Amino acid sequence: MAFLEHSHNPWLVLASLCIALMAGFTGLSLTKGLSEQSFAQRKISISFASIALGGGIWAMHFVAMLGLQLPVLFYYDLLTTLVSALVAILMMGCALLLLHFRQRTPASIILAGGIVGAGILAMHFIGMSGLEPYRAVYTAPGIAITIVASVALSIGAFWVAYGHRTRRNIVLGTLCFGLAVFLVHFIAISGTGFAVAEDGVTSGALISNEVLAIGVVLASFVICAGFLMMSATFLPTDGTLEPRPAPAPDGAEDAPGKTAVVPATEVQPHIPYEHSGRTLFIDRSEVAAVRAEGRYTVLYTRKDKLFCIWPISEAESRLSGSQFVKAHRSYLINPAHVSGFERLKDNGVCHFDEIETLSKVPVSRSCLVAVRESLGL
Structure with missing residues (x-):
């Protein structure tokens, strides 16, 4: 042809x-x-x-x-x-x-x-x-x-x-x-x-x-x-928002020409999770630990395991310094829910006796000092 x-x-x-x-x-x-x-x-x-x-x-x-x-x-x-x-x-x-x-x-x-x-x-x-x-x-x-x-x-x-x-x-x-x-x-x-x-x-x-x-x-x-x-x-920005007027404290008057800058990274009190096709939120104080699950994470509460859309790296950046501390490359823990700590040579284990969905979390050598400090040890 x-x-x-x-x-x-x-x-x-x-x-x-x-x-x-x-x-x-x-x-x-x-x-x-x-x-x-x-x-x-x-x-x-x-x-x-x-x-x-x-x-x-x-x-x-x-x-x-x-x-x-x-x-x-x-x-x-x-x-x-x-x-x-x-x-x-x-x-x-x-x-x-x-x-x-x-x-x-x-x-x-x-x-x-x-x-x-x-x-x-x-x-x-x-x-x-x-x-x-x-x-x-x-x-x-x-x-x-x-x-x-x-x-x-x-x-x-x-x-x-x-x-x-x-x-x-x-x-x-x-x-x-x-x-x-x-x-x-x-x-x-x-x-x-x-x-x-x-x-x-x-x-x-x-x-x-x-x-x-x-x-x-x-x-x-x-x-x-x-x-x-x-x-x-x-393109990345400098991480700040445009300044906008903020209400003055009770009993005080705004100074002429003054504005208050809203922080670009204000800590939010909740963590999102998925359930039945909906995005719901839970107070971070109720979460005992966060575990990496592929490219997502699992939240451990007293009675539930919840699916969170954050990867572990994002969870760490959002939660570190606000109740949570990194215990392992795959775990973040909330020291308020830790019931006991066990030292194992150059690493350790955190126990969660009151958490039905999680009994313990390993603590890696690199995170040992930070975890012990958060527990007051």
């Missing part, structure tokens, strides 16, 4: 890469700090992130396809094009729900990356099937290489972005995600031939390149706007 010669507009190729990078940054930035949001807020953030990432995959693909140059004008089937966009958004949403509403483990990150890789593949091949009056012809090796590349690159991108939720990882994850979407498209195109359809019969309404370009421009504009807004809040 003779294939048509084809080439690409280099400027549109570059534009497609920029869109993929902006979409990756916008989506990954939207999902940062979700552990501090309520259940409903997390769902909204994940919805926007899914649209940004899935829409970015779709926009990148069609910007690159608009740069495809064939001997005769070509069009796209409208319904097929819309389905390809929805599939990308849906698959991305499934991956983000898995990462933010389930316990985040290496296995869940790999599974989420695999789902995204499958979404990129589905979007690409569904979108290509809407090409009129040409048809794309694939080879078995080309499809195999595309599948491996899509899944491997997507898993790598999510592993980097979700290995640690830091600014550095978001930037690196953005680069990995953008390159994954970009490379998968052109790896697939490199193994694809284009031939004129024999029957030339279309399955529905066609969308011209001009109309498609308008749609892609609008989608890209939304992604760019999200990119700019996320960029404005992404």
Whole structure:
């Protein structure tokens, strides 16, 4: 079979890469700090992130396809094009729900990356099937290489972005995600031939390149706007809030022109936990210990074990110095609930006789001095 010669507009190729990078940054930035949001807020953030990432995959693909140059004008089937966009958004949403509403483990990150890789593949091949009056012809090796590349690159991108939720990882994850979407498209195109359809019969309404370009421009504009807004809040600040007037103490008058600065890190008296699909709160004084559980933590109270969305590092930064002390790399303890302490050579054990869900917590050598001091020993 003779294939048509084809080439690409280099400027549109570059534009497609920029869109993929902006979409990756916008989506990954939207999902940062979700552990501090309520259940409903997390769902909204994940919805926007899914649209940004899935829409970015779709926009990148069609910007690159608009740069495809064939001997005769070509069009796209409208319904097929819309389905390809929805599939990308849906698959991305499934991956983000898995990462933010389930316990985040290496296995869940790999599974989420695999789902995204499958979404990129589905979007690409569904979108290509809407090409009129040409048809794309694939080879078995080309499809195999595309599948491996899509899944491997997507898993790598999510592993980097979700290995640690830091600014550095978001930037690196953005680069990995953008390159994954970009490379998968052109790896697939490199193994694809284009031939004129024999029957030339279309399955529905066609969308011209001009109309498609308008749609892609609008989608890209939304992604760019999200990119700019996320960029404005992404860089670290000096940790202070704008000063605002504070009420004067009883019997005192505000001095003219004076304002009180609200502390940026005010200690909150409660700890969030998840129960029956809701985010609830418990007074930190009721928590005897906090234990690392994968990328989340478990709170031990007198009668219950509660699932907390904070990782142990975040729990330590939020709770240390306010009733809690680090006893082990996996444990924070509340000395007020400790019923006994046992010294074991160069480490120790804290006992919790009144806590039904927890009997003892190991104390590592590096934390021994701090624990003993908190217990008055």
